[in-house]
Amino acid sequence: MRRITTFFILSFFLILSGCQLQESQVGEPPQKEWSIALHGGAGYVSKDMPEDRKEAYMQSLEEALAIGSEILENGGTALDAIEKTVNYLEDNEMFNAGKGAVFTAEGKNELDAAIMDGSTLNAGAITGVTTVKNPISLARKVMTDSKHVFFAADGAETYADQTDVERVDPSYFYTERRYESLKRAQAEEQSSSLIETDDQKAWKYGTVGAVAKDKNGNLAAATSTGGMTNKRYGRVGDVPIIGSGTYANDLVAVSATGWGEKIMLNVSAHTLAAYMEYKGVTLQESMNYLVDDVLEPGDAGFIAVDKYGNFSMKTNTGSMFRAAADSEGNKEVAIWE
Structure with missing residues (x-):
């Protein structure tokens, strides 16, 4: 009798466990083989932009998206896809990174970049470089080839000397x-007006970035920037600060763009990831929380891809140059909200 009772008890728990497993499997979103999203900066861009300039931006976003998508479709890694996508944006002077970098108050171009591998939680970052053609490629070498995570200014240039990254004269930028x-x-800075104009607000914005999930399920994030127009001596923004402008783990990859100081103060990229993990919410719910509840209107925009291949792109600045695609044929290329 005791054996029969034990048998039925064990059977009951096995059936219960099976039901719970089935419920958990049913609740899992479908997996996309790969996904990628990119941005070319967020800020105050008028919808009255000349049509030819708008078309040039849209074409550039399309071309950048095609580069990363092709790599992922052919089985390439998320890290390769985002590096090559950001390389393209760094070489395109329409964006505030690499060739199109803005100027500091001293009339220089100082570049920042960061990259993070979600599968290992390893990262690489550099700030204040002036002779590295593609800062994101140097950041990747910091991640893979050095014992450190972050090199700054002269130290970053010295580290670059030990690598094969392409160097240029500062005049290239x-x-x-x-x-x-x-x-x-600088002229408007001298104005006595206490009201910040749209042009003044625009000094704070501009960055490029990419996030991706590859066919192996790995996530990665990369961000590169020329910083803030008229920025002061030694200013460092959010981009190379891991967890602020750039972050990836095994759940989500995030890249930020906007007002760097605001992004840093809210540790924004990590905040999105942590909210997803600890609240158990979807990517879009976490994105809405960050952009709508944590940050203030006009602060920033973000792109993100989760472990299922879902992508999300959102800004509270009015516009963000952005594009995304996945293995299911979903695609979005846009500037305004």
Whole structure:
């Protein structure tokens, strides 16, 4: 009798466990083989932008997206996809990174970048470099080839000397459009007006970034920037601060763009990831919490991809150059909300 009772008890628990397992499997979202999202900066971009310039931005976003998508579709890693995508954006002077970097108050171009591998929680970051053509590639070498995570200014340049990353004369980064932006920023800074204009707000914005999930399920995030127009001596923004402008783990990969100081103060990229993990909410719910509840209107925008291949892109600045695609054929390329 005791054996029969034990048998029925064990059977009951096995059936119960099976039901719970089935419920958990049913609750799991479908997996996309791969997914990628990218941004080219968030801020105050007028919808009255000349049509030819708008088309140029849209085409650039399409081309950047195609680079990363092809790598992922062919079985490449998330790290390769985001590095090559960001390389393209760094070489495109329409964006505030690499060739299109803005100027500091001293009239220099100082570049920051960071990359993070969600599968290992390893990361690499650099700040204040002036001769590295593609800062994100140097950041990746910091992650993979050094014992450290973060190199700054002269130290980052010295580390670059020990690598094969492409170097350029600082004059390579000069663009007339960015130099004119510096002069306008400095002129308006002298204004006695207590009301911050849209142009003044725009000095704070601009970055490029990419996040991706590959066919092996790995997530990665990368961000690169020329920083803030008219920034002061030695200023470091959110981009190379792991957890602020760039973060990835085995749940989600995040890249930020916007007002760096606000992004840093809220440890924004990690906040999104932590909210997902500890609240057990979806990527979109966590994105909404960060952009709508944590940050204030006009602060920032974010792109993210989760472990299921879902992507989310959202800003509270009015506009964000962005694009995303996945293995299911979903695709989005946009500028305004």
